[in-house]
Amino acid sequence: MAPDAAAHEEGHHRNVQSGGARAAVFGISDGLVTNVSLILGVAGAHPAGTFVRLTGLAGLVAGAFSMAAGEYVSMQAQRELFQRELEVEAQALRQSPVAEHEELVIIYERRGLEPALARELADRMMRDPATALETHAREELGIDPQSLGSPVLAAISSFAMFAVGALLPLLPWLVSRGNGALVASVIVGAVAALAVGTTLGALTGRSIARSAVRQLAVAALAAAVTYGIGRAVGATA
Numbered sequence: 001m002a003p004d005a006a007a008h009e010e011g012h013h014r015n016v017q018s019g020g021a022r023a024a025v026f027g028i029s030d031g032l033v034t035n036v037s038l039i040l041g042v043a044g045a046h047p048a049g050t051f052v053r054l055t056g057l058a059g060l061v062a063g064a065f066s067m068a069a070g071e072y073v074s075m076q077a078q079r080e081l082f083q084r085e086l087e088v089e090a091q092a093l094r095q096s097p098v099a100e101h102e103e104l105v106i107i108y109e110r111r112g113l114e115p116a117l118a119r120e121l122a123d124r125m126m127r128d129p130a131t132a133l134e135t136h137a138r139e140e141l142g143i144d145p146q147s148l149g150s151p152v153l154a155a156i157s158s159f160a161m162f163a164v165g166a167l168l169p170l171l172p173w174l175v176s177r178g179n180g181a182l183v184a185s186v187i188v189g190a191v192a193a194l195a196v197g198t199t200l201g202a203l204t205g206r207s208i209a210r211s212a213v214r215q216l217a218v219a220a221l222a223a224a225v226t227y228g229i230g231r232a233v234g235a236t237a
């Protein structure tokens, strides 16, 4: 039981770390692509500083709230679903402990344990009700009750990451305006997109150059489209 628990802890830890880092980079990427294209769309129509700055700020706040709300709602729903499944499992353990015991023996046998060993392991896991529930949740539902995650923390982190990404292309417009700010915004956006792509490439173990170029291409395409729309539609105010 000890090596199994240790391996589980380690795997869990690793997942949380790389998963969290990846989620952070994706959040920054969302904010970056959204606001680069929003800012360039408005700048394409009318590069006067005040409109672009207001649009960029509104895009930052609106996008960050939207990401936070989406993250909160989806994690909360997932938690509720898990909790309901856990209650069903807890009830089954109370009402038919023998059947649940046999179920665990069969699961361990299917995993390749000798029948006697499978029974012994199941005996031990079923001895303590809390351990029994945790074991059944993990083996049958693929849930670790200890790591359901906090919807509020996830929402705050989504908000912050999107805001960081959205702030980057907005920075030049906070201190400047006109074509100078436009060029600076494009440069900052491109450098940030390359950095995001590089980080994602490193995190996923894929080709860093390809990942960086792909990220830049996606951001450039989105920005080019909205800039084109801005130029074509224009602003008559």
Ligand SMILES: [Zn+2]
Residues within 6 Å of the ligand: 089, 092, 100, 103, 136, 140
């Ligand atoms: Zn069960």
